[in-house]
Amino acid sequence: MTKLSVNINKIATLRNSRGGNVPNLLKVAEDIQEFGAEGITIHPRPDERHIRYQDAYDLKPIVTTEYNIEGNPIPKFMELVLAVKPTQVTLVPDSIDQITSNAGWDTITHQSYLQEVIAEFKSSGIRTSIFIDTDLKLIEAAAKTGADRIELYTEQFASEYEKGNTDAVQPYAKAAVLAHELGLGINAGHDLSLENIQFFKQNIPNLAEVSIGHALISESLYLGLQNVVNMYLHRLQ
Template sequence: MTKLSVNVNKIATLRNSRGGNVPDLLKVVADIEDFGAQGITIHPRPDERHIRYEDARKLRDVVTTELNIEGNPIDKFIDLVLEVQPAQVTLVPDSPDAITSNAGWNTITHKDFLKEVIGVFKEKNIRTSIFVDPETSMVAGAAKTGADRIELYTEQYARDYEAGNMHGIQPFIEAANIAYELGLGINAGHDLSLRNIKYFKDHVSNLLEVSIGHALICESLYLGLENVINMYLHRLK
């Protein structure tokens, strides 16, 4: 079964909009795990507009499954990850003012930088993943950095699926196959939803984990958080 890691950035965004502690991020995280999710993902940004760095520190003692911290490996982020020591760190090349992640790494151009950063995390036995576009050259480049996994950036797949273009899955199939051959674990995330997750899971081999936040929280407004998490788990079996 592919694991479901729930990105809780949107919970923090809602909390921050009123300046208090409602909803209580730590309580929601505990509930999400109780409902069956196998991981929690956070993506703290330098301006802390949703997940705060202090949230990451508190979650270290709350998460009982796997904590995945995503972000651009600037010095402040690297220090946070080394302090918290999550199960996994996912390196994402987003700019400080990015609304959301919008591209994968060029693993060829940034090979030396990624290799250096990954080496720092692996010294602490933190599993490393690199956010990449579904291009075989980028996957091959990721394998040369020492990363444990890649996370396939799935926005284009979601757009193609919504438009009825089932051939849009092909680059992801090919990227996953190359990754597996090169010994990389395969994660995926961005714009995956209840509508498109099963088709992706059924066609992309050796998928270890998906990270889903925005769609899952939006769907939960209508269907309920516990119900939605179990709907994802059913589709990921």
């Protein structure tokens, strides 16, 4: 079964909006795991507008499943990840002021840089994943960086699927097949939801993990967090 890692950035956004500790980020992470999710994802950004760097440290003893930290490997981020030692680090080429991730790595142009960064993380026993688009040349180049996995950037699929274009999954399927042949594990994330997750899962071979935050938290406002986590788990079976 494909693992579900829940991104809790939106919980931190809600907490920060009032300046206190409601909702309690650590308690929510604990509960999400109790509800059956197999991982917790956070994406701290330099301005700490949602996840704070201290949250990454505080969550370490709370996350008993898989702990995934996403971000651009600037020095401050690398220092954080090397200190916390999560299960996985997902490298995302975000600019400092970016609202949300909107592109994968150019693994050809940045190959030597990624090789250096990944080698440092792997020397500390941290699994590495590269956020990436479906271009097969970029997948081939990703395999040369030493990364353990790729995370397919799924916004284009989600947008087209909403319009009824189910063929939009094909580039992702082809990318997944090639990645598997090259020895890369396959993750996916961005705009995956209850509406499209089952179809995506059924069409992507060897899908190891999905990371879902915005949609899952939004859906939970109507359906309840425990219920939504279990709805995702059911669709991913």
